[in-house]
Amino acid sequence: MTIPLLFPSITIVGAGLIGSSLARAARKNNLCTNIKIYDSNKNVCARVQDLNIADQIHQNLKSAIEESSFLILATPPGTIDSLCIEIGKYAKKDTIIMDVASTKASVIKAAASLPHHLYFVPTHPVAGTEQSGPEAGFAQLFEQRWSIITPLAREDEAYQGAVKRVEEFWRGVGAQTDIMDAAHHDLALAITSHLPHLIAFTLVGAADDLESVSQGEIVKYSAGGFRDFTRIAASDPTMWRDVFLNNKDAILEVLGRFSEELALLQRAIRWDDGETLTNSFTRGRLLRRAIVDAGQETEAPDFGRTR
């Protein structure tokens, strides 16, 4: 779907996987006349230049944002706080500011310093790869994916209009949108994204620590299941540290449930209770089928099978 020239000028703050993908997607879908990218890192700016994915590249925040009517904050959750203090000084009246962080309650708190004449719309596109940096982005990243919007508790019409435009932006890059409150987002993502990452990091760490099995063996036999975990365990450490520290309560809640279930299965293994194991394992197939049917996955993507 193409919405022509929805935003005359946008500025993307942070040229990582998500920011650089949004720049590419906005251009491909003809969403704006002018795409600016800001990054605090000089080296990253040079790489963005080489990739030719923006009309302007800035290493100065003020000049990057002062003429844009739409700002996208595509930096780790831990940076939103100080970023919003700067933006509050330089952004012009009625600017829409959307973030893309994986945690929402913490970001809303961090953005509380923004003045009322700026419209902050918290969003989270549930899409990504384990890669990072501007080279890793691609225009199709958001297609057939969901972007969740968790609006502030503001009743004014101008703000409602800003939320609508943000929805249109996400649809413009190929995503579907959902609206929910930040607390529910944080719990839903704790189970579907944050806990899976935490567990994948944990498994890789435990494997790395096992003196009796070499790394070479782990690599060789990773097709037995381990490699499915390493994809997400290769994700950006800084971003994920911020996610875990910024969604602490929900993550500790779902982690408690995970640990209880794991203790149940551990006990069943120890006591040869095959029935408990089979009953638990049978649930996996049903959920997998639902995910494949919903187009959120293709089956056995990496086996190149021919029958």
Added chain:
Amino acid sequence: MTIPLLFPSITIVGAGLIGSSLARAARKNNLCTNIKIYDSNKNVCARVQDLNIADQIHQNLKSAIEESSFLILATPPGTIDSLCIEIGKYAKKDTIIMDVASTKASVIKAAASLPHHLYFVPTHPVAGTEQSGPEAGFAQLFEQRWSIITPLAREDEAYQGAVKRVEEFWRGVGAQTDIMDAAHHDLALAITSHLPHLIAFTLVGAADDLESVSQGEIVKYSAGGFRDFTRIAASDPTMWRDVFLNNKDAILEVLGRFSEELALLQRAIRWDDGETLTNSFTRGRLLRRAIVDAGQETEAPDFGRTR
């Protein structure tokens, strides 16, 4: 690599994912003049017939094996015990019998009833998908994968020759082979395969139990990481029950290490210890890189990216 007519006649016992893939691979690589498949399930036999992947299909074990010089046991670990008692009665002298189960010490114990004139060679191809049944198999399943052989403690030359032929068979279907003792196999696979499956089953179970987040939401937001786990959590429940019960000691050992690592990260989240988190997460990238470099995975297989 094609080794022409390595075995005049083989019988594959069990027409699941692995058994049916071996039948296809043996035919494609011209490894034998005659491929027989035995399955105890009448319905499975009919489906094998329709797929045309064997020269003969048997529902009677005696007639399936009495004229073959090479038997492949491709059934769950829990069935090896009773199967070997039958095979001991019917198999002709000097027959090579290889299994493909994911646990090796337990299988060696289960096969102890086989007479000395039969050569039992325990093997484990580290390859698979989450699918099961004869329709799920494909000839390329073992290509670029490792098959581990854990020979019995037999010094006789005839047995050593049998191990060599089994190695040739695996290379004939495109796999590389490793030889190690059963105990080391069971520990290496506990960390690279069994524990990842247990954790994936656990996560899916915990998600399924969370009343406050609907299954529809889990499916929609699964691209955030959850779907990486559902592939292996969709694996055959019966087979995996048998694996866990038959490799209990090694699994409980690596599970203990996993739980310790998880407790460490949980504590770091609770106490805002970002440094511990970052240090732990940084290891994932290195291991991922090694797996990609070793050809055990392609990067970001399911995003269809174009830059």
